[in-house]
Amino acid sequence: MNNLERNNALVARARRVIPGGMYGHMSVQRMLPAGYPQFFDRAEGARLWDVDGNEYIDFMCAFGPMILGYRHPGVEAAVAQQRSKGDTMTGPSALVVELAERFVDQISHADWAMFAKNGTDATTLCCTLARGATGKRKLLVAKGAYHGAAPWCTPSPKGVIEEDRSHLVHFEYNDVASLTAAAQSAYGDLAGIVVSAFKHDAFVDQALPTREFARAARRISDETGAALILDEVRAGFRLSLDTSWSSLGVEPDLSAWSKAIANGYALAAVLGNDRFRDAATKVYATGSFWMQATPMAAALATISALNELDAPKRLEALGQRLRTGLHSVAQRHGISLRQTGPAAMPMMLFDDDAKLARGNAFCTGMLELGIYMHPWHNMFLSTAHTEGDIDRAIACADEVLANI
Amino acid sequence: MNNLERNNALVARARRVIPGGMYGHMSVQRMLPAGYPQFFDRAEGARLWDVDGNEYIDFMCAFGPMILGYRHPGVEAAVAQQRSKGDTMTGPSALVVELAERFVDQISHADWAMFAKNGTDATTLCCTLARGATGKRKLLVAKGAYHGAAPWCTPSPKGVIEEDRSHLVHFEYNDVASLTAAAQSAYGDLAGIVVSAFKHDAFVDQALPTREFARAARRISDETGAALILDEVRAGFRLSLDTSWSSLGVEPDLSAWSKAIANGYALAAVLGNDRFRDAATKVYATGSFWMQATPMAAALATISALNELDAPKRLEALGQRLRTGLHSVAQRHGISLRQTGPAAMPMMLFDDDAKLARGNAFCTGMLELGIYMHPWHNMFLSTAHTEGDIDRAIACADEVLANI
Numbered sequence: 001m002n003n004l005e006r007n008n009a010l011v012a013r014a015r016r017v018i019p020g021g022m023y024g025h026m027s028v029q030r031m032l033p034a035g036y037p038q039f040f041d042r043a044e045g046a047r048l049w050d051v052d053g054n055e056y057i058d059f060m061c062a063f064g065p066m067i068l069g070y071r072h073p074g075v076e077a078a079v080a081q082q083r084s085k086g087d088t089m090t091g092p093s094a095l096v097v098e099l100a101e102r103f104v105d106q107i108s109h110a111d112w113a114m115f116a117k118n119g120t121d122a123t124t125l126c127c128t129l130a131r132g133a134t135g136k137r138k139l140l141v142a143k144g145a146y147h148g149a150a151p152w153c154t155p156s157p158k159g160v161i162e163e164d165r166s167h168l169v170h171f172e173y174n175d176v177a178s179l180t181a182a183a184q185s186a187y188g189d190l191a192g193i194v195v196s197a198f199k200h201d202a203f204v205d206q207a208l209p210t211r212e213f214a215r216a217a218r219r220i221s222d223e224t225g226a227a228l229i230l231d232e233v234r235a236g237f238r239l240s241l242d243t244s245w246s247s248l249g250v251e252p253d254l255s256a257w258s259k260a261i262a263n264g265y266a267l268a269a270v271l272g273n274d275r276f277r278d279a280a281t282k283v284y285a286t287g288s289f290w291m292q293a294t295p296m297a298a299a300l301a302t303i304s305a306l307n308e309l310d311a312p313k314r315l316e317a318l319g320q321r322l323r324t325g326l327h328s329v330a331q332r333h334g335i336s337l338r339q340t341g342p343a344a345m346p347m348m349l350f351d352d353d354a355k356l357a358r359g360n361a362f363c364t365g366m367l368e369l370g371i372y373m374h375p376w377h378n379m380f381l382s383t384a385h386t387e388g389d390i391d392r393a394i395a396c397a398d399e400v401l402a403n404i
Numbered sequence: 405m406n407n408l409e410r411n412n413a414l415v416a417r418a419r420r421v422i423p424g425g426m427y428g429h430m431s432v433q434r435m436l437p438a439g440y441p442q443f444f445d446r447a448e449g450a451r452l453w454d455v456d457g458n459e460y461i462d463f464m465c466a467f468g469p470m471i472l473g474y475r476h477p478g479v480e481a482a483v484a485q486q487r488s489k490g491d492t493m494t495g496p497s498a499l500v501v502e503l504a505e506r507f508v509d510q511i512s513h514a515d516w517a518m519f520a521k522n523g524t525d526a527t528t529l530c531c532t533l534a535r536g537a538t539g540k541r542k543l544l545v546a547k548g549a550y551h552g553a554a555p556w557c558t559p560s561p562k563g564v565i566e567e568d569r570s571h572l573v574h575f576e577y578n579d580v581a582s583l584t585a586a587a588q589s590a591y592g593d594l595a596g597i598v599v600s601a602f603k604h605d606a607f608v609d610q611a612l613p614t615r616e617f618a619r620a621a622r623r624i625s626d627e628t629g630a631a632l633i634l635d636e637v638r639a640g641f642r643l644s645l646d647t648s649w650s651s652l653g654v655e656p657d658l659s660a661w662s663k664a665i666a667n668g669y670a671l672a673a674v675l676g677n678d679r680f681r682d683a684a685t686k687v688y689a690t691g692s693f694w695m696q697a698t699p700m701a702a703a704l705a706t707i708s709a710l711n712e713l714d715a716p717k718r719l720e721a722l723g724q725r726l727r728t729g730l731h732s733v734a735q736r737h738g739i740s741l742r743q744t745g746p747a748a749m750p751m752m753l754f755d756d757d758a759k760l761a762r763g764n765a766f767c768t769g770m771l772e773l774g775i776y777m778h779p780w781h782n783m784f785l786s787t788a789h790t791e792g793d794i795d796r797a798i799a800c801a802d803e804v805l806a807n808i
Contacts, residue, residue: 010498010501013501013505014500014501014504016505016508016516017501017504017505017507017508017515017516017517018500018501018504018516018517018518019516019518019676019681019682019684019685020684020685022496022500023518023684023685023687023688023689023690024688024689024690024691024694025690026495026496026690026694026695028495037495038495038496039495039496039497039498039500039501040490040493040494040495040496040497041489041490041497041498042489042490043489043490043493043494048493048494050495051497051498058494060494061494062492062493062494062692063494063692064692065492065692065693066492070490070493071490076487083480085445085446085447086444086445086446086447086448086452086474086475087668087669088466088469088470088668088669088670089444089447089452089466089474090444090447090452090462090464090465090466090467090776091430091432091441091442091443091444091454092426092430092442092443092444093443093444093445093455094414094443094445094455096418096422096426096443097414097417097418097421097422097443100418100421100422101417101420101421103421104420104421111421112420112421112422112423113421113422114422114423114427117521117522117670117691117693118521118522118525118691118692118693119691119692120691121522124554124555127563128555128562128563128564129563130563131563131564131565132562132563133563137565149688149689149690149691150528150554151528151532154687154688154689155688156686156687156688158532158536158683158686158687158688159531159532159533159534159535159536159537159683159686159687160532160535161535161541161571163567163568163570163571164567166567167565167567233692258692259692264491264492264693264696265491265492265693266492266521266670266692266693266696272423277423278423279562279563280423280424280427281423281424281427282560282562282563283427283558283560283562283563284427284428284553284558284559284560284562285427285428285553285558286427286428286429286430286553287428287521287522287523287524287553288466288467288468288469288522288523288637288662288663288670289469289521289522289668289669289670290428290430290522291430292668292670372494
């Protein structure tokens with residue numbers, strides 16, 4: 001096991017002053033097997049160093065925000081330039097207009113943009129806009145999907161009351177009959193259908209949306225006047241430079257973005273079409289830091305770089321290289337490894353591994369060799385990952401799987 | 405009127421791609437009379453420049469986040485140092501532990517800290533913690549108080565459904581009988597009492613909490629097991645280096661902080677006592693950028709500087725100087741000006757001015773002389789404001805009031 005002496009000292013201090021030592025998706029104690037560091041010292045490109053100086057090739061990319069590599073020179077330069085002028089001010093800078101124009105140019109369905117801080121801000125605002133525009137209450141949400149940590153969507157029931165979810169109706173992702181039944185049960189009161197870019201639930205195989213499912217969601221929205229809300233928070237810009245559903249020929253009414261749009265700077269966006277513009281002028285949406293200028297400078301630089309690099313194509317190629325390599329290695333060792341969902345967002349689960357014994361053993365083994373992977377959550381690639389990084393991960397997997 | 409040519413060109417562009425041209429508290433069109441700029445170019449100390457180069461002494465301080473002055477050297481240096489290492493990473497840096505320790509040392513009632521991005525995140529999390537810890541549902545909230553922009557608390561009803569607020573019970577701030585009646589109506593089901601640091605509702609006279617009211621809130625919480633939740637988002641660190649209620653001898657169970665705690669960097673905090681620690685380990689609270697390291701570096705530097713400067717004392721002195729000066733000037737011109745609430749957070753309303761004709765005329769007049777004030781929202785002072793800035797504002801008020 002890596003030396004985690006400084007990490008463990010910090011963990012002990014953290015237990016005194018932070019509930020459980022850490023919370024949410026950042027809690028290593030609750031999320032990951034022993035051996036994972038809780039605290040990090042620095043990051044550069046695709047590399048991450050923990051507080052004990054252990055170096056990792058990072059396949060989590062900060063759980064998504066990092067898409068161009070940590071401390072990307074172009075993004076950092078844009079941020080530094082804006083910071084020399086102003087960041088959080090008594091009003092927005094001109095960048096909010098430039099960035100809204102950029103999103104409207106980039107994303108087919110978007111006629112307008114609004115900005116916030118958290119992915120949860122964006123998904124919640126989409127729901128409020130759907131209800132505001134339609135005057136209806138029911139929201140269809142896929143079972144097991146993660147749309148944020150507000151009371152209406154948080155995965156833990158602690159502190160949530162029945163009324164927080166009384167107008168949610170659940171359906172199975174990619175199941176047209178289930179979606180249709182949910183819509184029928186909301187008959188006459190349907191405000192919106194909330195769908196993730198793909199099925200990226202934790203602990204289970206991932207699934208890309210079928211064309212039939214996407215079209216059914218669009219058709220039901222059209223027939224009922226409900227909003228089709230696409231949650232792009234996790235996948236946005238990793239699968240496409242338009243929405244992740246553009247390849248299916250299906251456009252949402254509203255879409256929620258965050259994570260990768262500013263390469264690690266705190267920003268979220270809601271994009272919408274003109275049918276929802278009037279409601280968007282009437283909903284009171286705001287936050288003290290929502291007009292912060294530097295994340296908008298970062299977003300403009302990030303979106304430019306993603307276009308220049310044709311990032312989704314690059315991430316797909318890296319992901320396929322990883323998937324093919326891991327498949328070969330696992331096969332050679334006679335191990336059944338399921339790699340599901342889009343290659344750019346790798347998800348690996350072992351067969352007959354309900355308690356994650358194999359997944360945990362594999363990931364802790366990889367960690368000791370300097371590869372930071374996750375046993376039950378989708379991973380992320382960045383344009384800073386090289387073919388050499390991928391090949392290194394495959395070689396390490398070969399070594400680890402030999403001993404599992 | 406100031407030249408607003410560039411501003412107006414941006415406003416026209418914004419109308420195409422941003423609903424209503426701008427939203428929330430940043431919308432000049434909906435919030436303020438003609439003449440106010442919508443877009444700003446830069447900020448330094450207590451000064452703000454709009455995109456047309458008009459310079460203002462800023463009495464809004466970014467609606468609160470700025471407390472040490474824009475681009476404060478100590479804060480910027482701390483941020484630059486952390487940025488050279490890492491910001492949003494796959495886990496937190498050691499700064500989250502240091503900052504939690506710092507808050508626990510600084511704020512009497514706090515045994516632990518959690519961090520988020522928006523003030524709304526913090527107030528909402530306090531409510532979830534109160535419900536989670538008590539297993540009860542009702543929340544007492546003062547009529548007209550602003551606690552954020554989530555469906556349970558946003559001031560606009562658009563898109564909000566009845567269930568979002570079905571367990572809120574309203575009372576009048578500072579009215580013990582009203583608070584007691586609200587608690588009685590929630591009998592057996594009371595989860596928490598949510599109170600602002602003082603009554604800082606928009607459009608009306610402000611009011612500091614009475615000792616009787618604060619003690620009643622504490623007593624009801626003690627008797628029922630409910631959480632006393634202090635919303636320090638707007639006032640935090642401007643009135644005290646402990647909670648704003650520390651001078652009343654009343655401690656909350658949970659407190660929500662944001663705005664000024666990192667001098668403009670996006671950060672929010674929830675502080676709690678040990679009675680709520682267990683619930684805090686069970687509520688799923690998280691966001692993609694909540695562990696961003698640079699705002700935590702900014703917060704540590706900000707809290708140190710606030711202590712070194714004894715900021716609340718300094719802000720009180722500046723506020724009293726402004727209040728006394730404006731009072732004299734108004735009196736000399738025979739105008740009745742009401743200045744209410746804490747001097748460090750100035751609020752000015754004119755008598756017989758229900759439609760704000762005088763307030764608007766005064767503020768637009770001040771704006772033309774380079775003083776940025778607000779006609780119906782509390783204002784903010786910073787330690788970067790000088791006596792000269794205050795005297796300049798008073799002299800400008802003299803000139804403007806002569807013509808009203």
